[in-house]
Amino acid sequence: MSERQSYKTKHREELLEYMKSLRGTHITASEVYDHMASGNAKIGKATVYRQLEQMVERGQVLKYVTDPNTPACYEYVPEGDHCQEAVCFHCKCEVCGKLIHMHCEELDEFQAHLYNHHQFSMDPRRTVFYGICGACAEKGSGR
Amino acid sequence: MSERQSYKTKHREELLEYMKSLRGTHITASEVYDHMASGNAKIGKATVYRQLEQMVERGQVLKYVTDPNTPACYEYVPEGDHCQEAVCFHCKCEVCGKLIHMHCEELDEFQAHLYNHHQFSMDPRRTVFYGICGACAEKGSGR
DNA sequence: TTGCGTGCAAAGGTTTTGCATGGCA
DNA sequence: TGCCATGCAAAACCTTTGCACGCAA
Numbered sequence: 001m002s003e004r005q006s007y008k009t010k011h012r013e014e015l016l017e018y019m020k021s022l023r024g025t026h027i028t029a030s031e032v033y034d035h036m037a038s039g040n041a042k043i044g045k046a047t048v049y050r051q052l053e054q055m056v057e058r059g060q061v062l063k064y065v066t067d068p069n070t071p072a073c074y075e076y077v078p079e080g081d082h083c084q085e086a087v088c089f090h091c092k093c094e095v096c097g098k099l100i101h102m103h104c105e106e107l108d109e110f111q112a113h114l115y116n117h118h119q120f121s122m123d124p125r126r127t128v129f130y131g132i133c134g135a136c137a138e139k140g141s142g143r
Numbered sequence: 144m145s146e147r148q149s150y151k152t153k154h155r156e157e158l159l160e161y162m163k164s165l166r167g168t169h170i171t172a173s174e175v176y177d178h179m180a181s182g183n184a185k186i187g188k189a190t191v192y193r194q195l196e197q198m199v200e201r202g203q204v205l206k207y208v209t210d211p212n213t214p215a216c217y218e219y220v221p222e223g224d225h226c227q228e229a230v231c232f233h234c235k236c237e238v239c240g241k242l243i244h245m246h247c248e249e250l251d252e253f254q255a256h257l258y259n260h261h262q263f264s265m266d267p268r269r270t271v272f273y274g275i276c277g278a279c280a281e282k283g284s285g286r
Numbered sequence: 287t288t289g290c291g292t293g294c295a296a297a298g299g300t301t302t303t304g305c306a307t308g309g310c311a
Numbered sequence: 312t313g314c315c316a317t318g319c320a321a322a323a324c325c326t327t328t329g330c331a332c333g334c335a336a
Contacts, residue, residue: 007290007335029326044293049326051291065208069301069324072211091263102261110253118245119277120234126273134262150310150315173300187318192301194316212326214300 006054011043015051019061019076024088026064026073026099062125066092066099073099091129095136099128149197154186158194162204162219167242169207169216202268205233205242218242234272238279 006012018035019027029048036043052074055061064073075088089107091100114120149155161178162170172191179186195217198204207216220233220242232250234243257263275283 005290005336009291009335011292042293046294046327047292065211067208067301068211068213068215068299070211071325091257091261091265093263094266094269100261100263104256104260106253106256106260110249113247113249114234114272114274117247117249118234118243119280120236120243120272120274121280122234122272122274123237126237127271129257129263129265130269131257131263131265137262137264148315152310152316154317171300189302189319190317210326211324212299 011041011047012051012054014041015043015048016055016060016076019055019074023076023078025101026075026090028071028073030071032074064090064099064125064128066128070097089124089127089129091131091133093133093136094130095132098133100133154184154190155194155197157184158186158191159198159203159219162198162217166219166221169218169240171214171216173214175217199269202231205235205271206269207235207271220244232267232270232272234274234276236276236279237273238275238283241276243276 014036015032018032029045029052032052033043033045033048036048052061052063056063056074060077062075062077064075066073089102091102092098093100111122111124114122157179158175161175172188172195175195176186176188176191179191195204195206199206199217203220205218205220207218209216231244231246234245235241236243254265254267257265
């Protein structure tokens with residue numbers, strides 16, 4: 001299986017640069033598109049999707065899918081962090097739909113526990129915790 | 144937070160019965176719809192989606208989402224495995240597709256941590272941990 | 287010159303929703 | 312009687328695709 005050729009274009013660089021600048025956060029394709037449109041460099045929506053897809057294939061960017069009817073989120077993977085290093089976890093609020101970033105020791109510990117006691121290697125890049133975020137819980141309680 | 148009422152209808156029973164019969168396998172909403180249509184009981188597509196959604200809310204069925212452009216998959220959770228009292232979590236092996244049920248203290252603690260420190264109430268009925276099970280990891284290591 | 291990259295608009299496919307009607311309790 | 316369930320079709324949504332042109336190598 002031969003890798004497909006790829007050219008180094010201005011758009012590719014700009015997009016990757018933007019993704020890098022968001023280090024530690026995720027973003028949807030639409031948001032990327034909007035951002036690029038608001039700047040001086042206007043990039044078509046299809047191109048955004050195509051470039052993002054390529055970045056995912058190269059492992060430069062992670063893609064999170066939560067629901068079929070919700071836009072996918074993309075996140076830049078810092079150079080050194082490739083593979084197992086500390087990756088972010090995500091929580092998805094079922095009320096407001098927000099995808100929340102998370103990074104904490106307890107999670108790492110729990111992951112280790114899963115591996116040591118249950119022989120299960122959880123993949124944080126695929127796993128999303130569903131539930132209700134604090135803000136929505138507050139509003140909802142007064143329902 | 145009050146649970147919403149729900150009636151016991153013929154369609155609900157038939158759908159749940161069908162999901163049960165698929166024990167150990169997942170299926171898409173469309174496939175469920177097609178199956179029901181081929182039988183004598185014709186059930187509307189919207190109803191299939193709505194019932195499946197309710198089953199997910201009750202923890203009777205798990206929902207898997209892979210890609211935004213791919214239909215979601217549903218899988219029945221065997222009775223014995225979803226315990227009423229203690230909450231049950233699920234791990235899904237991405238290699239063999241096996242659904243693993245578990246509940247352990249560490250998990251409960253982690254859930255509590257999420258709530259206390261991140262104000263996030265995780266819903267174990269909707270959350271699925273993706274990863275690789277012990278058996279597959281062993282086989283895979285010789286890759 | 288070759289073949290990937292790009293833009294636009296249209297297509298594609300799944301899931302949701304509106305609304306009137308039917309059925310459970 | 313009061314709600315929930317259902318069906319149908321239309322709507323909504325994100326994402327992909329077709330095609331002609333531009334640009335990297």
